[in-house]
Amino acid sequence: MRNVKSIVKVYEELIDKLLKERWIEGNKHLERVLKRTPRRAAKALLELLEGYRKDFKVAAFPYAGTGDQLVTCIGHTVYTICPHHLLPVEMVVSVGYVPRHKVLGLSKLPRLIDSLAHTLSLQEEFASELLRLINTAVSPKGAVVHVRGKHSCVRARGARSTSTTETLMAVGEVDKEEFLCLVRSAL
Numbered sequence: 001m002r003n004v005k006s007i008v009k010v011y012e013e014l015i016d017k018l019l020k021e022r023w024i025e026g027n028k029h030l031e032r033v034l035k036r037t038p039r040r041a042a043k044a045l046l047e048l049l050e051g052y053r054k055d056f057k058v059a060a061f062p063y064a065g066t067g068d069q070l071v072t073c074i075g076h077t078v079y080t081i082c083p084h085h086l087l088p089v090e091m092v093v094s095v096g097y098v099p100r101h102k103v104l105g106l107s108k109l110p111r112l113i114d115s116l117a118h119t120l121s122l123q124e125e126f127a128s129e130l131l132r133l134i135n136t137a138v139s140p141k142g143a144v145v146h147v148r149g150k151h152s153c154v155r156a157r158g159a160r161s162t163s164t165t166e167t168l169m170a171v172g173e174v175d176k177e178e179f180l181c182l183v184r185s186a187l
């Protein structure tokens with residue numbers, strides 16, 4: 001994997017500086033446990049950020065339907081990394097749009113959500129970027145995105161609150177309330 005060596009080195013230094021020198025000096029068992037940790041941690045981080053290597057362009061198909069049908073993808077769970085603390089965020093993402101002349105393939109939305117989540121992103125920016133990408137791909141009559149986030153940086157440290165953070169964003173003609181009912185009944 002490209003860049004993995006340099007990241008492994010950083011994790012080795014981190015373990016040396018923060019762990020060995022401060023808290024676990026002389027703990028032979030833990031030193032053995034941590035032996036391959038820099039490599040594992042580097043690979044995990046690169047996997048969580050693999051969205052940067054992906055193309056966010058999404059293929060669309062012609063749509064000839066009539067009426068305002070809401071196309072949805074509800075409750076897709078993904079993990080992102082918060083850019084403020086570099087800690088994971090679990091996000092349950094739901095999307096709906098009312099097609100005009102084009103629709104996305106059924107597997108395209110979860111893939112797009114996945115790729116976008118594998119970058120450093122704030123929840124609100126993630127939601128607005130997802131909305132923008134859907135808008136660009138299919139020019140719908142309206143689109144809506146709902147994200148329920150569980151932030152490790154809020155839950156495990158700092159406020160240590162187990163609350164969730166909800167984001168709801170929409171553009172154009174779409175019934176936000178109807179969509180939110182669908183999301184709430186499914187989650």
Ligand SMILES: [Zn+2]
Pocket residue numbers: 082083084085086087151153154
């Ligand atoms: Zn954070």
